[in-house]
Amino acid sequence: MKTYLEEDKDNKLDTLLLDDTTESLKKAGNIIKKGGLVGFPTETVYGLGADAFNKEAVKKVYKAKGRPSDNPMIVHISKVEELKILTDEITKDMETIMDAFCPGPITIIVRAKEEIPLETRGGLDTVGVRCPEDNVARKLIEFSNTPVAAPSANLSGRPSPTKGEHVVEDLKGKIDAIILGKDAKVGIESTVIDMTKEIPMILRPGVITKEEIEDALGKIVLLDPSLNKGLRVETKENIGFQHKADEADEEYTPKAPGMKYKHYAPKGEMILFRGDRQKVLDAIRKTKTAKEKEGLKVSIVDFSELGEVDSAKKLFSILREMDKNSVDLILATTLEERELGFSVMNRMIRSAGFKIIDV
Ligand code: TXA
Ligand code: MG
Numbered sequence: 465m466k467t468y469l470e471e472d473k474d475n476k477l478d479t480l481l482l483d484d485t486t487e488s489l490k491k492a493g494n495i496i497k498k499g500g501l502v503g504f505p506t507e508t509v510y511g512l513g514a515d516a517f518n519k520e521a522v523k524k525v526y527k528a529k530g531r532p533s534d535n536p537m538i539v540h541i542s543k544v545e546e547l548k549i550l551t552d553e554i555t556k557d558m559e560t561i562m563d564a565f566c567p568g569p570i571t572i573i574v575r576a577k578e579e580i581p582l583e584t585r586g587g588l589d590t591v592g593v594r595c596p597e598d599n600v601a602r603k604l605i606e607f608s609n610t611p612v613a614a615p616s617a618n619l620s621g622r623p624s625p626t627k628g629e630h631v632v633e634d635l636k637g638k639i640d641a642i643i644l645g646k647d648a649k650v651g652i653e654s655t656v657i658d659m660t661k662e663i664p665m666i667l668r669p670g671v672i673t674k675e676e677i678e679d680a681l682g683k684i685v686l687l688d689p690s691l692n693k694g695l696r697v698e699t700k701e702n703i704g705f706q707h708k709a710d711e712a713d714e715e716y717t718p719k720a721p722g723m724k725y726k727h728y729a730p731k732g733e734m735i736l737f738r739g740d741r742q743k744v745l746d747a748i749r750k751t752k753t754a755k756e757k758e759g760l761k762v763s764i765v766d767f768s769e770l771g772e773v774d775s776a777k778k779l780f781s782i783l784r785e786m787d788k789n790s791v792d793l794i795l796a797t798t799l800e801e802r803e804l805g806f807s808v809m810n811r812m813i814r815s816a817g818f819k820i821i822d823v
Contacts, residue, residue, distance in 0.1 A: 482641055483644060484646075500640035509617075509624040509653050511601070511614030512528065513613070517580065518581075525537065528639050529615060534721050536584065537613035538613070541593060546595075549577075552577060554574075561664075565672055567595040569670055570594065573658040574660060592656060617630075618634050621729055626781050629644075648777075650777065655670030655677075663684070663685065664677070666691070667688045688719045690718040731786075732791045732792045734819065736819065738797075744823055748764055748797070760792040762791070768798065771799075780811075
């Protein structure tokens, strides 16, 4: 078997496909410890893991994904207590967040220890830390015997992987091993919250919502204003930022470097239809008929009907399914932009490249 541990001449590795038994996880942990790359399940989306302290391994993650090198990795730990391996500054608020939500689908941005390679943190002086809830993920990290840097295990720009087969699609031949575990329970990536300031700020919304975080901390937290891009109205989430969709458009650069890149994009075009349900359905039907006359393959996805939880869970796999079926145009209904709906809409709006029709 050729691995990244050896010279990689033709850029085609024999990727080991593993199940999630303890024996396989030990094997995979060993690969990470030796500087290799492993795709693995978590409760949010599948991750692509490498030893966070091995900069050569981390460089290979960027290469395998085709990821811009200024986009930092989230570092995964197997136990909450391991946070101290990565930072010297643990505040009361961080402890509160960790107590309330960890292990779980949340990433906290903290001041990084200098020993963490710059490659891992994309050149920043901070690092994102997450202790996943998923047992397979935590065992793998434990067997790797090091914190594990892991972005989502997709090719850069593609929808995130929520099933083992998605990782196989994108990364087979480019990484050392893939653990084919369960489908991701949540389906969208973790909430990212910057805890380095007095008032924490959410940089990427997730299944753990602003409201839940505020309840736990007993104070208001901010939302990165760039998250308002594409929103229709001032929602509960963007109170405090007196601008709306269009005004937020060019004004703010996202604070999470990864949020500025093209994201979650299916191969076909995607358009969201927002507003009164009957009007939305009429508009979608009309558009479908017109576009089919032009010879396009058109598919409808009714996220409103699916609801927030299932939309989160299925969004990325639906988009990948559309690609497989060579759909040219995806016409989709929307969710209310509040709580989990806000987080799922964040992904849907980006998948659609901000193409939204308000009816
Ligand atoms: O649920 C998740 O978080 C998944 C699983 C695998 O754990 N991981 C994930 O990683 O979504 P990735 O690399 O696809 O997204 C990480 C996001 C990027 O937008 C990145 O820019 C941001 O988090 N990020 C990471 N470290 C950061 C830091 N120090 N400061 C600001 N943003 C950071
Ligand atoms: Mg990603």
